[in-house]
Amino acid sequence: MREKETTIYLGPQHPGITGNMMVKLKVAGDTIVKAETHVGYLHRAFEKLMEQRTWTQSFPIVCRICVPEPDPNEENLARAIEEIEGREVPERAKYIRVMVLELARLATYGLWMGGQSGSMGLYTMPQWTIGDRDYILDLFEELTGGRVYHMYIWAGGVRRDLPEGFTDRVLKTLDYLENRLPDYDNLLFNNALFQKRAQGVGIIPKDKAIEWGVVGPPLRGSGIKHDVRIDEPYEVYDKLNFIVPTSDGCDVWSRALVRRQEYEQSISIIRQVIEKMPKGDYYNKIPNPLTWQVPPGEAYVKTESARGEFGYYVVSDGSIKPRRVHVRGPAYVHGVSLLEKILVGANIADVSFIMNSLGTCPPEIER
Amino acid sequence: MAFDIKGVLAPFSALKQGTKPPHTVRYPKEKKETAARYRGLHFNDLEECIGCGTCATICQNAAIDMIHVDGFETNSGDSGLRPRVDNGRCCWCALCVDVCPTGSLNLTKDYVYVSEDPDSFLWMPGVDNPEGKENLSFQSAEGKPLLEYERIPMHELEGTERVKSFAEVLLGYNEEEARKEAARCVGCSICTDICPVHMHIPEYINAIANGDDEAAVKIIYDNNPLGETCGKVCTRRCETVCAIGHRGEPIAIRWLKGYATSTVNNADLIEKIVNPEILPPNGHSVGIIGAGPSGLTAAYYLSLRGFNVTIYESKSHAGGMIMYGIPKYRLPLDSIDKQVEYMEKMGVKIKYNTKVGKDITLEEMKQHHEAILIGIGFEVPYELGLVGENEEGSIQAVNFLRNINSDRHVEIGDKVVVIGGGNVAIDAARVSRRLGADVTILYRRRVEDMPADWEEIEGAEDEGVHIHPQAIPLEIILDENKKVKALKYANAEMIPDPEGGRPRPKIIEGDEHIIEVTSVIGAIGQSADYNFIPEDIKNQIEIKRGRIIVNEDQQTNVPWLFASGDIANRRADAISAIADGYRAVKGIEKFILKSENK
Numbered sequence: 001m002r003e004k005e006t007t008i009y010l011g012p013q014h015p016g017i018t019g020n021m022m023v024k025l026k027v028a029g030d031t032i033v034k035a036e037t038h039v040g041y042l043h044r045a046f047e048k049l050m051e052q053r054t055w056t057q058s059f060p061i062v063c064r065i066c067v068p069e070p071d072p073n074e075e076n077l078a079r080a081i082e083e084i085e086g087r088e089v090p091e092r093a094k095y096i097r098v099m100v101l102e103l104a105r106l107a108t109y110g111l112w113m114g115g116q117s118g119s120m121g122l123y124t125m126p127q128w129t130i131g132d133r134d135y136i137l138d139l140f141e142e143l144t145g146g147r148v149y150h151m152y153i154w155a156g157g158v159r160r161d162l163p164e165g166f167t168d169r170v171l172k173t174l175d176y177l178e179n180r181l182p183d184y185d186n187l188l189f190n191n192a193l194f195q196k197r198a199q200g201v202g203i204i205p206k207d208k209a210i211e212w213g214v215v216g217p218p219l220r221g222s223g224i225k226h227d228v229r230i231d232e233p234y235e236v237y238d239k240l241n242f243i244v245p246t247s248d249g250c251d252v253w254s255r256a257l258v259r260r261q262e263y264e265q266s267i268s269i270i271r272q273v274i275e276k277m278p279k280g281d282y283y284n285k286i287p288n289p290l291t292w293q294v295p296p297g298e299a300y301v302k303t304e305s306a307r308g309e310f311g312y313y314v315v316s317d318g319s320i321k322p323r324r325v326h327v328r329g330p331a332y333v334h335g336v337s338l339l340e341k342i343l344v345g346a347n348i349a350d351v352s353f354i355m356n357s358l359g360t361c362p363p364e365i366e367r
Numbered sequence: 368m369a370f371d372i373k374g375v376l377a378p379f380s381a382l383k384q385g386t387k388p389p390h391t392v393r394y395p396k397e398k399k400e401t402a403a404r405y406r407g408l409h410f411n412d413l414e415e416c417i418g419c420g421t422c423a424t425i426c427q428n429a430a431i432d433m434i435h436v437d438g439f440e441t442n443s444g445d446s447g448l449r450p451r452v453d454n455g456r457c458c459w460c461a462l463c464v465d466v467c468p469t470g471s472l473n474l475t476k477d478y479v480y481v482s483e484d485p486d487s488f489l490w491m492p493g494v495d496n497p498e499g500k501e502n503l504s505f506q507s508a509e510g511k512p513l514l515e516y517e518r519i520p521m522h523e524l525e526g527t528e529r530v531k532s533f534a535e536v537l538l539g540y541n542e543e544e545a546r547k548e549a550a551r552c553v554g555c556s557i558c559t560d561i562c563p564v565h566m567h568i569p570e571y572i573n574a575i576a577n578g579d580d581e582a583a584v585k586i587i588y589d590n591n592p593l594g595e596t597c598g599k600v601c602t603r604r605c606e607t608v609c610a611i612g613h614r615g616e617p618i619a620i621r622w623l624k625g626y627a628t629s630t631v632n633n634a635d636l637i638e639k640i641v642n643p644e645i646l647p648p649n650g651h652s653v654g655i656i657g658a659g660p661s662g663l664t665a666a667y668y669l670s671l672r673g674f675n676v677t678i679y680e681s682k683s684h685a686g687g688m689i690m691y692g693i694p695k696y697r698l699p700l701d702s703i704d705k706q707v708e709y710m711e712k713m714g715v716k717i718k719y720n721t722k723v724g725k726d727i728t729l730e731e732m733k734q735h736h737e738a739i740l741i742g743i744g745f746e747v748p749y750e751l752g753l754v755g756e757n758e759e760g761s762i763q764a765v766n767f768l769r770n771i772n773s774d775r776h777v778e779i780g781d782k783v784v785v786i787g788g789g790n791v792a793i794d795a796a797r798v799s800r801r802l803g804a805d806v807t808i809l810y811r812r813r814v815e816d817m818p819a820d821w822e823e824i825e826g827a828e829d830e831g832v833h834i835h836p837q838a839i840p841l842e843i844i845l846d847e848n849k850k851v852k853a854l855k856y857a858n859a860e861m862i863p864d865p866e867g868g869r870p871r872p873k874i875i876e877g878d879e880h881i882i883e884v885t886s887v888i889g890a891i892g893q894s895a896d897y898n899f900i901p902e903d904i905k906n907q908i909e910i911k912r913g914r915i916i917v918n919e920d921q922q923t924n925v926p927w928l929f930a931s932g933d934i935a936n937r938r939a940d941a942i943s944a945i946a947d948g949y950r951a952v953k954g955i956e957k958f959i960l961k962s963e964n965k
């Protein structure tokens with residue numbers, strides 16, 4: 001007998017992920033027949049705001065596009081402006097930027113592990129990983145003055161040089177985080193329950209992944225080796241050695257494995273950065289931020305954020321304000337269109353589990 | 368599927384964490400120390416802050432407004448306002464900190480603030496948290512300044528090149544340099560407050576930065592018809608208070624004005640660009656004595672307001688001391704002529720070679736005009752009071768400069784001593800260098816006490832002028848033909864003033880010297896010749912220390928008689944004269960229209 005269909009509204013308050021959006025689910029029993037994503041609860045008009053702000057004033061705005069990982073936003077905006085302007089960035093600043101971006105990736109993966117585990121009721125994991133993430137935030141606080149919003153990478157380099165002895169403290173934190181991995185493995189990655197829940201769930205078929213616009217760990221978890229850091233290296237990624245892990249299960253489990261391996265890659269990248277970072281200037285100063293005009297032009301730049309390829313399209317008409325800043329973040333694709341496709345056939349209990357595996361981030365969807 | 372026993376047991380290893388010490392801080396017993404750069408609540412050093420409002424301008428959250436602090440007095444060069452932060456809007460980006468030109472605004476390590484009263488989240492940093500001073504954290508001094516503290520250098524002729532001719536020393540900014548220099552401005556308008564005529568400085572600088580020189584020129588003419596002159600020789604008090612000057616080199620306000628005005632190279636073009644509104648003739652007539660900066664300014668704006676204005680000028684050229692005093696290497700003749708020609712086109716009538724008191728009396732003038740403005744400047748030099756002063760080879764700087772500017776030959780020989788420490792002394796010395804003489808300036812006090820502009824002093828030294836401070840002239844020694852032969856002077860020591868005033872020079876007994884000279888040039892100050900004013904009027908107006916006392920409308924005690932410029936203004940520079948002239952316009956208009964309504 002066919003079960004009767006009902007409609008469930010998941011959200012809009014933190015629907016198993018952090019941030020506000022809503023998923024309207026048509027279910028038969030506890031199987032999803034149709035999923036409709038609804039966003040619009042968080043729109044802050046950042047892109048539009050920037051058209052009314054000077055270039056420098058835009059930096060404290062873009063970082064707020066993504067709470068867990070603001071830094072790719074800062075880096076993208078900075079690099080887009082530098083590309084339009086032809087502004088040189090000191091080598092040291094590029095290394096510092098990579099350090100920041102990779103620390104941010106570690107912090108974000110810490111949050112993801114917590115979210116992924118929390119969405120299946122494994123609440124010890126978030127206690128650990130969010131606590132451990134705080135050690136990274138301590139580093140951010142020391143480097144930038146802020147724990148969450150860094151406002152640190154900006155056009156021409158970075159805002160302040162590294163404090164005395166900073167790299168030693170980074171290395172110490174990296175050692176600590178690395179030593180924690182066996183604990184994480186025991187609790188999450190080797191956990192039979194997690195494997196059972198994650199395998200075969202939230203399938204993104206390999207032959208559809210590109211067509212659907214999937215990026216980042218979900219793409220690599222569908223067996224496709226794509227990573228902006230390797231494919232179109234920026235800053236100093238071409239001077240660093242690391243691998244791009246893939247896994248071809250196409251499911252939540254594969255995506256988890258990819259992130260777990262990338263965590264180690266990031267630790268290694270930061271260690272290399274510290275070893276190779278040259279001395280010298282950290283900031284090629286921009287002119288007076290109140291009158292600074294960026295010459296007319298446009299640029300599309302992208303980074304590999306923890307959630308995947310993160311792009312900025314920036315247009316200048318030669319004035320003191322951006323003409324247009326368009327943000328193309330991964331969450332828009334993952335959290336809106338992709339989710340609608342892959343939720344079909346899933347279990348209600350797996351909705352937030354799947355959302356977490358995609359790195360869905362409503363603040364970034366809406367900008 | 369095989370039963371994964373390891374996978375089932377592995378998570379239980381988490382239990383061992385229970386025996387480990389916690390990672391968390393025992394709040395509130397224990398508090399976490401914030402990082403040295405932590406971005407917490409603001410602190411503003413109220414004494415250092417100048418109220419420029421740049422912090423408010425940069426704040427992309429509009430979290431800062433500028434308000435008055437009760438009971439807090441400020442000096443000039445300060446808007447009197449202080450920033451207030453709305454902590455409900457602030458995101459602690461600290462752009463305000465990095466942009467603050469004085470460095471007064473910084474963030475502290477404090478971040479906890481609890482109150483039931485939402486209004487109390489509006490803070491006056493430094494007022495509401497004086498203790499913040501001890502808790503400074505994120506500070507601008509640590510990073511690179513956001514603003515640009517270095518001035519775009521001005522091109523000028525080399526000292527050795529300069530003394531060969533009267534060619535203009537400053538070569539001016541080119542377009543690109545002017546745009547760059549203008550772009551350094553933060554637009555705070557503290558300069559506007561201190562400018563005697565309150566020129567719209569940030570506005571014209573902004574126009575230059577945006578590539579609109581014509582708009583800049585038009586704005587300059589709002590209240591200064593001698594912008595080009597000021598762009599070359601102004602004493603630029605504005606630059607002394609420039610916000611950028613607190614930690615860097617002030618914006619080159621004077622040179623930017625010079626740049627904009629010099630892009631307009633003839634009177635017709637000025638007319639086309641300024642295109643001022645001219646009111647229809649109102650039937651009232653005003654007479655002005657002296658076509659110096661104050662007289663010209665008053666005449667120009669009165670003409671625009673519909674008055675019939677005539678200037679009576681004793682000389683054959685207008686401009687006063689900017690024409691006959693300031694040497695051509697600082698202010699070329701064609702520049703003055705262009706500015707005056709434009710004013711004449713706008714209806715200003717100038718009767719040249721007409722000296723009031725000789726060619727026409729004040730009473731006669733009064734028959735034609737309802738109000739009269741006196742702007743005759745200080746033309747009569749003070750005597751040095753030395754033996755031998757009135758003989759051949761002893762000259763007065765203002766006469767000397769006038770003759771040179773009038774293309775007359777003056778014989779000074781090859782060894783000149785100039786006595787004085789003001790701008791006139793420096794001008795006389797630098798002109799003498801251009802005539803080929805060795806030049807020494809004797810000044811009573813120390814170099815740092817010289818009233819002359821430091822740039823002028825440096826310029827003179829670059830050109831090989833020797834400055835001998837703390838030297839007091841005693842006697843001019845003449846040869847058998849009664850021609851100046853030498854100068855006797857004594858060195859002086861500085862005696863501190865017990866009341867804290869500036870130290871006074873005192874001759875050191877026996878430390879006397881004689882230098883051979885071909886000329887001695889006196890430059891110790893000037894006064895005015897008021898002989899043309901009839902006794903009965905002189906008795907009514909008040910003259911103190913050589914200056915006519917006026918009210919804020921430049922009006923004397925005789926209601927139809929106004930006075931402006933050096934004769935009324937102690938500052939005795941072109942821009943103060945222009946400001947006086949500008950104020951006189953309002954005063955005269957008020958006086959005439961009030962009499963009309965009676």
Ligand SMILES: Cc1cc2nc3c(=O)[nH]c(=O)nc-3n(C[C@H](O)[C@H](O)[C@H](O)COP(=O)(O)OP(=O)(O)OC[C@H]3O[C@@H](n4cnc5c(N)ncnc54)[C@H](O)[C@@H]3O)c2cc1C
Nearest residue numbers: 657659660661681687688692723743744932933939940941
């Ligand atoms: C050598 C020198 C260098 C200077 N350098 C600078 C400088 O670099 N920057 C600066 O800002 N200021 C400078 N000044 C000062 C500045 O020139 C004067 O403050 C300014 O010109 C005063 O303007 P004024 O309108 O009061 O009169 P003045 O400029 O003195 O003009 C008075 C006019 O009245 C005329 N006049 C006088 N008596 C009569 C009469 N009875 N009848 C008819 N006409 C009469 C005179 O011929 C003259 O044209 C300098 C002055 C001198 C002497």
Ligand code: SF4
Nearest residue numbers: 416418419420422467
């Ligand atoms: S920018 Fe600095 S000096 Fe200017 S008002 Fe703000 S705190 Fe005061």
Ligand code: SF4
Nearest residue numbers: 426457458460461463
């Ligand atoms: S810290 Fe940033 S948001 Fe706060 S007042 Fe300063 S500029 Fe505005």
